[in-house]
Amino acid sequence: MSRQDTARGASAAIGAALYGLATRAARRLPRDMSLTSAATLATLDRSGPRRITDLASVEGVTQPAMTALVRVMEESGLVERRGDASDKRVTLVYLTETGASYVRTRRQAGVHAFERLIGELTGDEVEALMAALPALKHLAELESQDREGPKR
The missing domain is CATH 1.20.5 (Single alpha-helices involved in coiled-coils or other helix-helix interfaces)
Known part of the structure; x- marks a missing residue:
């Protein structure tokens, strides 16, 4: 080979x-919201305000579907739409403090779940994961760049 x-x-x-x-x-x-809604909030948390068309592209849904999703999240107080100061024709979707808090809480729940599982590994297995951390972080960066594309 x-x-x-x-x-x-x-x-x-x-x-x-x-x-x-x-x-x-x-x-x-x-299961308190769809994966697309949660992913959209996480995207806004990571990348900052975005156009609906950008969010639709990143999340792999149609622009009308993202518009409807943003409307529901806006009614829930998770996001808000504001005009772009540099281009008055553009409306951006912003994460609210409530939305940011939701993302943090959800992320922390995921971290805790993995912490519990990692606690069941052997010392050698934990060391192997520690050694792999730089590669895993780089992989996450590459995936994020590939998924989100250039920020407009």
């Missing part, structure tokens, strides 16, 4: 493990 085949096999195995972990983690999240 060539070095390239070994690397491809390792990438596939790691990808499958990460995907499985992410999928199971998403299923454990509170």
